Amino acid sequence: MSHVHRPVRRNPDDITFAAIEKIAADEGACLALFEALRFPGGLRCSACGADERQGCGFTRHRSRPGLYTCGGCRRQFSITSGTAMHRTRLPLGQWLRAIWLLSSSSKGISARKLAEMLGLTYKVGWHLCHRIRTMMGDRQISLSGVVEIDEIYAGAPPRKPHGGGPSGVPTGRGPRRPLVLTMVERSGRVVLERIASHSSAAIGRAVAPTVDPAATIITDTLPAYRRVAAGHEHLTVVHSAGQFVVPDAGGSGVDAHTNTAEAVHGMIRRAVIGVWHWISQKHLDRYLDELAWRHNRRKEGHLTRIVDVIGWGGRPLPMKHLVRPI
Numbered sequence: 001m002s003h004v005h006r007p008v009r010r011n012p013d014d015i016t017f018a019a020i021e022k023i024a025a026d027e028g029a030c031l032a033l034f035e036a037l038r039f040p041g042g043l044r045c046s047a048c049g050a051d052e053r054q055g056c057g058f059t060r061h062r063s064r065p066g067l068y069t070c071g072g073c074r075r076q077f078s079i080t081s082g083t084a085m086h087r088t089r090l091p092l093g094q095w096l097r098a099i100w101l102l103s104s105s106s107k108g109i110s111a112r113k114l115a116e117m118l119g120l121t122y123k124v125g126w127h128l129c130h131r132i133r134t135m136m137g138d139r140q141i142s143l144s145g146v147v148e149i150d151e152i153y154a155g156a157p158p159r160k161p162h163g164g165g166p167s168g169v170p171t172g173r174g175p176r177r178p179l180v181l182t183m184v185e186r187s188g189r190v191v192l193e194r195i196a197s198h199s200s201a202a203i204g205r206a207v208a209p210t211v212d213p214a215a216t217i218i219t220d221t222l223p224a225y226r227r228v229a230a231g232h233e234h235l236t237v238v239h240s241a242g243q244f245v246v247p248d249a250g251g252s253g254v255d256a257h258t259n260t261a262e263a264v265h266g267m268i269r270r271a272v273i274g275v276w277h278w279i280s281q282k283h284l285d286r287y288l289d290e291l292a293w294r295h296n297r298r299k300e301g302h303l304t305r306i307v308d309v310i311g312w313g314g315r316p317l318p319m320k321h322l323v324r325p326i
Contacts, residue, residue, distance in 0.1 A: 013301025020100045024093030031065050034079050034092055037310040045070035046077045066092075084131040084314030094118055094128075096306075102132050103297075103305040107271040108290060127319050130286055135314035137289035141296075144212040146186040146254055149219045149228075150261035151198065152268060153177035154284060178281050180268070180288065181206045182261045189296045190264050192288040200224035218256050267291065282326050 023029050035043075042052030050056035050072035057071035066079040080086050085095060097118055101109050115125025154177060181203060184190040193206040203224050211217065216233040219225040221240070235249040235256035249256035271291060272279060279287050297305050 013303050015100075015301070015303045015306070017097075017100060017104075020096060024096045027091055027093060028065070030092035030096055031079065033096070034310055035066075037307055038079060038083075038313060040311070043068060045072060045075065046081045047075040048073040082313065082316070084134045084317050086316040087318075090124070090128070094120070095132075098128050099132055099135075099306055099309050100302060102129065102290065103136075103294065103309060104302050106294075107267065108275050108294070110275050110277075127322065130283065130322055131314065131317050132309065133286040133290045134317050135309045135312055136293035137286065137314070138312075139293070141189055141191055141210065142212050143183055143185050143189060143191060143210055144215050145188065147183055147211050147215045147217055148186070148258045148261040149181065149183050149203075149207065149211075149217060149225065150258045150265070151195070151203075151222075152180050152182060152265045154180045154194075154268060154272070154279060154288070178279075178284050180284075182264050183207065183210055184260050184264055186260055190292050192264075192268075192292045194284060194288065198222060198224055200227040204228045216252070216254060218254075218258060220258060264295065267295065283322075 023033060039052075043058045044051050045056070045058075048070060050070050052058060059069040059071070061067040061069070067076060068078070069076050079092075080088055088095070098114060101114055101117070109129075111126040111129045112122055114120075114129060115122050118125065120128070179195050179197065181193045181195045182190065183193070183206070191210050193210070195202045195206055200223075204227070207217075207228050211232075213231065216235065217225075217229040218235045218237070219229065221236050221238050225236070226234070233252065235246070235252065235254060237243050237246055237256050237258060244257060245259070246256040248254070268291060271287075276287065294305075297308065
């Protein structure tokens with residue numbers, strides 16, 4: 001019996017790496033794409049705010065593509081001004097390739113692998129990854145509906161000293177690893193926030209600006225959550241008693257569980273163990289931004305993700321800032 005080959009159904013919003021490669025190989029096409037995404041309504045001066053739509057003229061320099069002179073204040077700015085790409089020496093094609101790789105990989109890609117694929121040194125690849133992560137961060141998100149909240153220690157556990165002696169790390173809840181608070185809507189968006197401790201004050205500072213006052217909060221029985229969830233409908237599960245799902249908790253019509261948050265924790269663990277292997281406290285926030293950004297856009301096509309990254313732009317991140325001691 002012969003097999004019938006059916007055409008593969010693709011999301012019309014998807015774009016393959018082969019298609020990205022064709023654009024990336026033409027620096028002029030890359031410049032046109034980046035300009036269209038950064039200035040969808042026409043050029044806008046980063047110094048005086050003059051807008052092309054308002055009739056302000058801009059000079060495009062043929063000798064230096066991507067450099068413009070404002071017709072209002074006469075100051076120059078570039079396609080990368082004010083973004084994480086500011087003062088880059090890499091061709092825009094390399095940025096486009098790297099953005100596709102970071103935004104499309106389910107658990108991310110290591111700087112070493114990205115550098116190998118793009119023909120860069122590890123140092124340049126590492127810097128490039130962190131700059132793209134700033135282009136994925138700084139989104140103000142308000143979570144609503146049913147919101148699960150839980151915590152996780154991020155990064156690898158502390159290593160045992162040579163000789164097998166005690167590690168000197170306190171047991172129980174303590175500063176063994178950075179503590180991350182996970183706030184996630186049921187079948188929705190997630191916000192990952194580093195917190196200092198399990199105290200109600202530390203958790204409250206993360207929850208208050210993020211969770212809508214009308215949201216239903218579901219947590220485990222950590223005492224701090226009782227104070228944090230004051231004013232919300234608050235449902236709990238008692239994990240210590242082997243309780244993981246409470247159907248129709250309290251007659252609310254909502255099943256009480258933190259399984260969605262646990263699924264996010266699984267994503268974090270797999271990314272750390274399988275891709276990054278270790279995360280320093282200094283750079284943790286950017287890694288969390290990348291994970292949350294990609295999770296929140298998991299149903300979107302690659303093209304929409306690229307538009308979001310380039311259109312947002314991020315903020316400048318020079319190498320000296322990355323390697324500066326804490």
